[in-house]
Amino acid sequence: MANMAQNDNNDICIDLATLERRLRLFLPPHCLLLGEEDLRPYECDGLTAYREMPLAVCLPETEAQVIDILRTCHSLGVPVVARGAGTGLSGGAMPHAQGVVLSLARFNKILRVDRDARLAVVQPGVRNLAVSEAAAPFGLYYAPDPSSQIACTLGGNVAENSGGVHCLKYGLTVHNVLRIRVVSIEGEVFEIGSEAPDAAGYDLLALLIGSEGMLGVVTEVTVKLVPKPELAQVVMASFGDVAKAGEAVAAIIAAGIIPAGLEMMDKAATAAVEPFVKAGYDMNAEAILLCESDGTPEEVAEEIARVTEVLNAAGASDIRVSQSEAERLRFWAGRKAAFPAVGRITPDYYCMDGTIPRKRLAEMLSAIAAMESKYGLRCANVFHAGDGNLHPLIMYDASQPGNWERAEAFGAEILELSVALGGSITGEHGVGIEKINQMCVQYATPEIEAFHRVKAAFDETGLLNPGKAVPSLHRCAEYGRMHVHHGDVKFPELERF
C-alpha cells in the first residue's frame, strides 16, 4: 500500500544547505531562487487565501535541468510542486513548506505550428491565448479558453484539465491535447499520446490530464487546432425568474442544439458587472442567458432563429441578438469580466466551481440564497449553464475577523450540495488544497484508495505535489468526525448517490 503517497508529508525536514549545493551543481544562478524576498511571489497561486513559503524555486530552461531537479529531489526526499503561471484557483500550485517549486515559466516557446496537420507543439509555459494567436494566420485556433487565458499556461491547463466558455461544443483540455512529454519524479521521460489517433496501450493521456501535478511534470504539449468558424453571433435573453432560465437551457438542448457557448448570470452578477463593463445587460432581469452560435453564416442564421424561438417559448422577457462582432464581444465582455467586476464591489471574493445536473439549477440557486442569510455573506452566480458548471462568487472581507472562515464554510456547503444533487465538487478548477476535504464527500474509501494506488504507480515516494488533490484516509476520517460532531448529516432530505 502506498503509505508514503498517502502521507500529507508535513512532518519531514529537509537540509536546505545540501539541497542548495546539489541544485547548484547543474543550475546556473539565475535559475535558482532562495531567500524570502525572491520566494515571496510564489507563496500562493490564484487562490490567495492559502499561502506557504517554499524552500526554493527552480526556474529550469531545459528538459535536462528538469530531469536533474527531479532526480535530485527524489534522492533527497524533497517534495516538488510544479507551477505554470500560478493562475489556478484551487491552490494546486501552493508551495510545500519543505519543498521546491518547479516553475516552468521559461519553457515559453511555441515549437511548431503545423497548418496542414492542424496542431501545435508548445512548451508548457506558453500562454493559452498565445497558441491561438500563433495559429490565427492559418485560420485555426486552440479551442479551450479558460477566462484566465491571457495569462494561464498550457502546462497548467493540462494539470487542471481546464475548460472555458466553449467546452460544451468543443470539449475540455482532455479533448484537445494529442500528446504530452512527461518527466517522472525519478527523472524518466515518457511520451504519452501521439499525433496519430488512439495511441497504443492504456489511455495515460486521459489519466495525466487533470492530475494536478501529482503524477509527472509536463515538458512539452501537442494540441489540436480547429478551424476558426466564419461567424459567431450571440443571443442575449432576459428572464424574470431563475428557474425559467434554467428550463430554457434544457429546452435548447432538447431542441437538438449544442451552442458554442451557453452561459447564465444572476441578478447579483449582472449588477456587479454592468457599471464596470457597460455590456448593455438588462438590469431588471433575475437572470440573463448568453447563447452563442458559430459556423458558416447560413448555419448561424439557422441556429439563431431556432434558439430565439426556443427562448421565446421558454418565457424570455427580452431577447437581443448581436448585430456586429463588436456587439458580440461586448455581450461577452461582461461575462468574462464577472470575476474582476465582483472584485470591485467587495474587498475579497471566493470563487466556487461545482457542477450539477442542469435540471437542479433552480434548487441550487435557492439553496445558495438561503446560505447567504445563514452565513451573512452575499453571493453572485455565474454559470457555464450548458455544462452545468456553476461559479458562485462568495463576497467577504478578509480583514474582518471570522469573515474568511464563514466564506470557507459557505463554499464547502455549496460543494457538498453539488455532490448531493448528483454533481461534482469541481468542474474545471481542480481540487488542489482547497477542496481536499470535499473529496471525502464525493468519493468513498475504496475510490480514494484506488487513487492512491494510481499515484503510487507513477510516484511511489509521494513527492510530487504532496497533500493536494487526493486526501489521505486519515484526513477523511477526521473530516467525517468533525461533521458528525457539529451536528446532523447535511441535506437529510436528499437522496444520496
Add this chain to the structure above:
Amino acid sequence: MQLDDIISAVKSAHDSRTPLRIRGAGSKDFYGGLLAGEVLDVSGHRGIVAYEPTELYITAKCGTPLDEIEAALAENGQMLAFEPPLFGGATVGGCVAAGLSGPRRQQAGAVRDFVLGVKLVDGTGQMLNFGGQVMKNVAGYDVSRLIAGSLGTLGVIAEVTLKVLPRPVAETTLVFDCDATEAIRRLNEWGGQPLPVSASFWHDGQLWLRLSGARAAVEAATAKLGGNPTVNPEKHWISIREQTHSAFAASPLWRLAVPSTAPGLDLDGLRAIEWGGALRWYAGAVDGDHAAVRAAATRLGGHAVLYRAPESLRCLEGAFTPLPPALLALHRRLKKAFDPAGILNPGRLYAEF
C-alpha cells in the same frame, strides 16, 4: 449473471488466482491478444439505468446491447457520436472496453471522449465508482477514461455513463474519383476549413465524404466541394462502421493509425483510408514482413494493430505495437493497482500482463 454474481465470481477468482476472460456478446473476440481464462459472461447484467436527453447522458449496465441504446437515443433524436460498430450484438461494456470508434471519430471524438463515468469491479472484486453523469468533473484522477480501451485488464466494467449528442439535422454524402495520395491531400485541406465533414472513406479510387450538420451548412459545403451526390448512402456508412464492406475482407488485416498528413506508406496492400487520413487499412500476408508494417507506422509517428488475423499469427506477433520499456513498466504498475493478482483478461492487451 447479475452484479452480485459478477462480484463474487471475481472475488473467488482472485482468491484462487484463476484467470478470467470477460465476455459481453463476444462480438470482438477477434480483437486483441489471445483469449485465455474462464469465461465471465456479463451479458446478463443489462438494461438502461438512466437516460436524460436534456442532460445529454445515458447510463447503462455493461451487458446492454448497443442497438438497444441506439434505439432509445434515436427516439429522442440523439446518438452515440463516436459511432461504434455494433458487430451484431455488441454490448456497451465491450464497446468501452475495446475503445473502438467508428467513421465519425475524427470529427466527434473517440469512445473515451464520451465516457463520463464507470462503475468498475476491480481485480479483487471491489466495486469502484469513478466519474459521474455531469459533463465536467475534474475531482480525482480520470479513471473512467483510462478504462476506455483497456480491454478489461483493469476491471470488469459493470456500468457506464456516456455523453450523448443530438443527431445532425441534415446529412449528405459526396463521392470523388481520386487516388490515395490525392485523397489524403484533399482530406487534410478540407480538415483545415470550417466544413461539416463527419466521415471520410477512400477505397479503390473513390473518396466518400459525409457532411453532417445544420441544413444550411451542409448545402453550402456541398455547393463548395462539388463531387457526385449519392442516393441512400446510409447503407454504405453502415458497411464501413460494421466493416462488412469488401475493403475490410482481408486476413491478416492491419489497422494503422498515423498522423492524418502522413504520406502514403511504403507498404503494399492499402485497402482503405478513414478518419481524414489518420486511419489506414492494409491487407497483409500471413508470411509477410510483419515487423516492416509496424516499423512503417512507427516511423511516421503512428502505430499498427494486427486487427484481424489467424490465431497463430496473433499469438506470434501480438496484436498491438509493443510499448517502450519505461511505458511497459508503468502499464504493469497500473495493472497491479487495479488487478493485483493479474486475473482479468491476462494477455488480451499485451502478453506481458
